[in-house]
Amino acid sequence: MQWITGLLVILFTAVPVFADMAFVANLDGNWDLFTVEDDGSHLTRLTKTPYDEKDPAWSPNKQLIAYLTSDGQLNVIHVATGKTNRIPAGNRNLRKYSPAFSPDGKAIVYAQARSGTGDNSDLLLFNFESSRDRLVIDQHSIQMWPDFSPDGKKIAYANLHCNEACGHFIQELWETTTAGNRARQLLLTNAFCKQLVYSPDGKQIAYASDRGGNFDIWIFDFESNDQPRQVTTNKNTDESPAWSPDGRKIAFVSNRSGALEIWVKNLEGGALKKLTPFSGREVACRDVAW
Amino acid sequence: MKNRHPLCLVAFLLCCCLCQGATAAETADKLISKVTLSRTSFNPAQKGKIELKYHLSRDAKVTVNVYDPDWGLIRSIAKESAQKTGENTITWKGLDNKGNIVPDEGYFFTIIAEDVSGKKEIYDPTTLSGGVTHDIVDVKIDREEHTIDYRMPEMGRVMIRVGIQGGPLMVTIVDWLPRVKGAVTEYWNGKDKDGLVDLLNIQKAKMIVTYFSLPENSVITYGNRKTTYRRYKKEQGKAVTLKPDRGILTENISHHYKLPRTIDYAPELTLDFSNTVEGKDDDDVVTLKGKTIVKVDLNKDDKEVFKNQQFEIAFFLDQKFYAEDEVGYTPFNWMWDLSQVELGEHILTVNISGFRDQVGVLSRKVRIIE
Numbered sequence: 001m002q003w004i005t006g007l008l009v010i011l012f013t014a015v016p017v018f019a020d021m022a023f024v025a026n027l028d029g030n031w032d033l034f035t036v037e038d039d040g041s042h043l044t045r046l047t048k049t050p051y052d053e054k055d056p057a058w059s060p061n062k063q064l065i066a067y068l069t070s071d072g073q074l075n076v077i078h079v080a081t082g083k084t085n086r087i088p089a090g091n092r093n094l095r096k097y098s099p100a101f102s103p104d105g106k107a108i109v110y111a112q113a114r115s116g117t118g119d120n121s122d123l124l125l126f127n128f129e130s131s132r133d134r135l136v137i138d139q140h141s142i143q144m145w146p147d148f149s150p151d152g153k154k155i156a157y158a159n160l161h162c163n164e165a166c167g168h169f170i171q172e173l174w175e176t177t178t179a180g181n182r183a184r185q186l187l188l189t190n191a192f193c194k195q196l197v198y199s200p201d202g203k204q205i206a207y208a209s210d211r212g213g214n215f216d217i218w219i220f221d222f223e224s225n226d227q228p229r230q231v232t233t234n235k236n237t238d239e240s241p242a243w244s245p246d247g248r249k250i251a252f253v254s255n256r257s258g259a260l261e262i263w264v265k266n267l268e269g270g271a272l273k274k275l276t277p278f279s280g281r282e283v284a285c286r287d288v289a290w
Numbered sequence: 291m292k293n294r295h296p297l298c299l300v301a302f303l304l305c306c307c308l309c310q311g312a313t314a315a316e317t318a319d320k321l322i323s324k325v326t327l328s329r330t331s332f333n334p335a336q337k338g339k340i341e342l343k344y345h346l347s348r349d350a351k352v353t354v355n356v357y358d359p360d361w362g363l364i365r366s367i368a369k370e371s372a373q374k375t376g377e378n379t380i381t382w383k384g385l386d387n388k389g390n391i392v393p394d395e396g397y398f399f400t401i402i403a404e405d406v407s408g409k410k411e412i413y414d415p416t417t418l419s420g421g422v423t424h425d426i427v428d429v430k431i432d433r434e435e436h437t438i439d440y441r442m443p444e445m446g447r448v449m450i451r452v453g454i455q456g457g458p459l460m461v462t463i464v465d466w467l468p469r470v471k472g473a474v475t476e477y478w479n480g481k482d483k484d485g486l487v488d489l490l491n492i493q494k495a496k497m498i499v500t501y502f503s504l505p506e507n508s509v510i511t512y513g514n515r516k517t518t519y520r521r522y523k524k525e526q527g528k529a530v531t532l533k534p535d536r537g538i539l540t541e542n543i544s545h546h547y548k549l550p551r552t553i554d555y556a557p558e559l560t561l562d563f564s565n566t567v568e569g570k571d572d573d574d575v576v577t578l579k580g581k582t583i584v585k586v587d588l589n590k591d592d593k594e595v596f597k598n599q600q601f602e603i604a605f606f607l608d609q610k611f612y613a614e615d616e617v618g619y620t621p622f623n624w625m626w627d628l629s630q631v632e633l634g635e636h637i638l639t640v641n642i643s644g645f646r647d648q649v650g651v652l653s654r655k656v657r658i659i660e
Binding site for chain 2: 026029030031050051052054069070071072095097098113121142144167168169192194215236237255286
């Protein structure tokens, strides 16, 4: 329990932010965790393991990153010291996915496969203070990619509606209260939606969807309630969106250049910029968090 | 007829006249009809050829195009060629526009005819046929001859897989290949893709034979040993004219029908282990102990094809589910803790399943020691 106490101290201590973005990259045969500033400078390698890290999620004060390892377990790393710990969340025999910190930093929401073949999963909330898990919502099929609203009252996530039986996989955006007593479907796209993130003001959700035939970045606006806006239109794969802290830009991963790289789009002017954290060297990157 | 009301008879006769008149009018209007092919398959490399026959109700300028299964224009046999009323015949020798023999595949024709008044008519078989999915259940497996026999009710594109119920896919025997109507024999040695498991002796092994229909008047070419369809298309690159999409009117269309043949196939995988124990027994078995990193990847050529796809990665030990990642990516480096695995020989099988139903399979024999 001692490490949790330490973790809580870190979570609630105000210390200057050292890095902007977290992501994973394949530098030497497997996926490791890195941070970089939002202009692509000051690259820092956080892990050097023989297995894969994935799905990094920043803590609210940006001192910790929760992430998964390829054995499907949740971990946390203290960015400044590099110290890592396994988060004792969920069932250690079941694979976990897509963690996200709560806005107050006291909990992590994540998806966990149900026992068996993994064609079903649940959303669980792990509380650092009590070290206990709670089921967020009891829903059929796969729930994935949860994210907290900035006010901490809601969790948006993706729910798998249909797989091969429909001819293609259909996964739609849903939203539930943190208490999990009510849920509603946000969109009907007849497509596969994933990797959703609330905007910093909570009024929009960015996500990746293959609605247009390939994965692109889309934005759903709660206030306008219009059809979602397509942010990227490249015929290659664009995925893993992440909002800038001011909500004016979106970072995402794209293979439009031939390699998986991080790009940043200015939502106001539309300007698009590729980050080159590895100084022009072609290194595949994915799972960006900002 | 004696007891029938006379008005009924008049109505009957009037109806017959109207129907015949309507049919005659339709036929008179229709510029292209009675489209047939002399054969459903041929070998261009052996100087084979086929004849496309059709009837023109009026003199017309005619363009006949040959398309590949991805709707790429392969050959323009006739270009606004002046043709007479009546039966016309076009010969295709299985060559593309550059005079090269086309790769083994299924091809179809479109006919565009324009009469002297400028009225244009298009025969495009994809608007009326093709893509309808069916399962074939009457399949005979001959263990001695190593054959699979079945009957195709029509020309179609066939997929045959064998997997374990509740477990992995073990082999794709026929990966969406075109077949003619009638009796078909495939060859299969009864084993999985890597030759490690005798599937015919596993009770839970199940075979699926399914197909979707090809557009009417399709023809299958065979005998090209110099290139494959995927290689041919790669060399074509983007310099290919696509047939216009005139809509598909048939229902119950397989989603595989709309996928390009260049991406709708089972990818090849690679599988490596770290921390192997050297010098133990033969090359076919990897000896492991303690912990190992299992590295799964797509082979170089398939990596490029599947770069835009998402997939699941699943591991099976002795055909039973072991571990899975719903959100797959490659390379995938999985830490396998062998302390929970019974000592001795096992078969590790990996399935990489695309969301569009392309499934790569690889199995390896491993020996776990203390």
